[in-house]
Amino acid sequence: MAVGKKDISCPPEAIGTPIKDEDLKKGKVTYYEDYPDLRYAWTAGQAISRFLNELKKGRLIATKCNECGRIMFPPRIFCELCFKPIDDWVYVKDTGVVQTFSISYIDPDARPLPEPIIVAVIAVDGASPKMGIMHVLGEVKPEDVYIGMKVKAVWKDEEEREGAITDIKYWKPVG
Numbered sequence: 001m002a003v004g005k006k007d008i009s010c011p012p013e014a015i016g017t018p019i020k021d022e023d024l025k026k027g028k029v030t031y032y033e034d035y036p037d038l039r040y041a042w043t044a045g046q047a048i049s050r051f052l053n054e055l056k057k058g059r060l061i062a063t064k065c066n067e068c069g070r071i072m073f074p075p076r077i078f079c080e081l082c083f084k085p086i087d088d089w090v091y092v093k094d095t096g097v098v099q100t101f102s103i104s105y106i107d108p109d110a111r112p113l114p115e116p117i118i119v120a121v122i123a124v125d126g127a128s129p130k131m132g133i134m135h136v137l138g139e140v141k142p143e144d145v146y147i148g149m150k151v152k153a154v155w156k157d158e159e160e161r162e163g164a165i166t167d168i169k170y171w172k173p174v175g
């Protein structure tokens, strides 16, 4: 015999009742409230810690592997091609070349921006080819940016620097 819809429906007394805020306030229902004290910390690691400290001084530092000769920027503590620790620290210039770029109409939190920003990957002079960082360009219109454009870092004033990548305000065209 087929079971009709009427046969499987809940009786009215079995239907749940949503809990209201008022029920919680008046203690009508049993509940548990907790505020876990979650703390966390992390380290930037040896290479990036030094990189950030040097940024505060207005300098860009890289690492060198004497086996393959690469100057790695941003610095890393280990050469992933030679499978060995790096040998030296070397300063690189605060100039470079735009490798690629994108015009962004949203900020990092995906909120619309009143004016677009130009995000670029910059190969820094003095480092091995294709070694670079992602940053923003300034003092240039989106339509004037091109791959291969020479740029220079525009630093915050020394007293404003805090050992962060934002110690460089942006990179502007040169030449």
Ligand SMILES: [Zn+2]
Binding pocket: 065, 066, 067, 068, 069, 070, 079, 080, 081, 082, 083
């Ligand atoms: Zn190497």
